[in-house]
Amino acid sequence: DVKVTQSSRYLVKRTGEKVFLECVQDMDHENMFWYRQDPGLGLRLIYFSYDVKMKEKGDIPEGYSVSREKKERFSLILESASTNQTSMYLCASRTQGFSNQPQHFGDGTRLSIL
Amino acid sequence: QKEVEQDPGPLSVPEGAIVSLNCTYSNSAFQYFMWYRQYSRKGPELLMYTYSSGNKEDGRFTAQVDKSSKYISLFIRDSQPSDSATYLCAMMITGGGNKLTFGTGTQLKVEL
Numbered sequence: 001d002v003k004v005t006q007s008s009r010y011l012v013k014r015t016g017e018k019v020f021l022e023c024v025q026d027m028d029h030e031n032m033f034w035y036r037q038d039p040g041l042g043l044r045l046i047y048f049s050y051d052v053k054m055k056e057k058g059d060i061p062e063g064y065s066v067s068r069e070k071k072e073r074f075s076l077i078l079e080s081a082s083t084n085q086t087s088m089y090l091c092a093s094r095t096q097g098f099s100n101q102p103q104h105f106g107d108g109t110r111l112s113i114l
Numbered sequence: 115q116k117e118v119e120q121d122p123g124p125l126s127v128p129e130g131a132i133v134s135l136n137c138t139y140s141n142s143a144f145q146y147f148m149w150y151r152q153y154s155r156k157g158p159e160l161l162m163y164t165y166s167s168g169n170k171e172d173g174r175f176t177a178q179v180d181k182s183s184k185y186i187s188l189f190i191r192d193s194q195p196s197d198s199a200t201y202l203c204a205m206m207i208t209g210g211g212n213k214l215t216f217g218t219g220t221q222l223k224v225e226l
Contacts, residue, residue, distance in 0.1 A: 004157070031212055033213075040122065040218060041218065042120075042202070042216045042217060042218035042219055043158075043202070043204075043214075043216040044216075045213060045214075048212075048213065058213070090157055090158070092157075094212060096212075100146070100163060100165065102148065102160040102163055103160075103212075103214060104160075105150075105157030105158045105159070106157050107155070107156050107157045108155075108156075108157050
C-alpha cells in the first residue's frame, strides 16, 4: 500500500513565523502535491512538483513556497504565517505517466495560526 | 461560477437506503472522473475512477458519468453506518499536469 506521511497532525504557530510542513511518500512517485482544505471551499491546489527540484504553482500559491530536494519528500513553507493560513493541509503523491493513476493522500496537518 | 459544483449536504439516510451523490461541472475538457471518500480527521481515499460516459460498478458502489450533461453521480446501495463520511468528486484534464479539480464534498450520515 502507498503510504503518504505528513510529519505533524496538529500544529499551532504565531503570525509572522516561518512554518515548515513536511510530507514523505514511500512509493517512488514522481508527482507530489500540496492542497489546503477549507469548509465550503473544498481542496485547493497550492503547489505541485513533477519530479525532484521541479515545482509548479497551483491555484493559490500566494504566501507559500515549496522544496523538493529528494524524490520522496515535498515540503510546504509558509514564509510569514498569517491567520488566513489557518487550515487543513493535505499532501498527495502519484506516479507519473499513466492518466489512470490516482493521487494518494496523507492524513493532513491541521495548522492554526494565532 | 465554480468549475465543479457539489451539494455540501449534510445528507442523512437510514441504514440500507440507496444513496445518490452528484456533481456537475462546466469544463468540457474534463476527461477523468473520480470519487474520494474522506473520514473525519483522515485524508481522502480513492473510491472510484472512471474515464468514459456510462456506469462503473464496484461492490455496493456505482459511478455514473454523463458527459453530454456534464453530470456525474455516485450511488451507494445498502448503505451502512461505516459509509458515513464526506464524499468528494474530482476531475482531471489529460495533459493538465495531472492536476485534480475537486468539488466541495458532500457530508453523508447513515443512521441505524
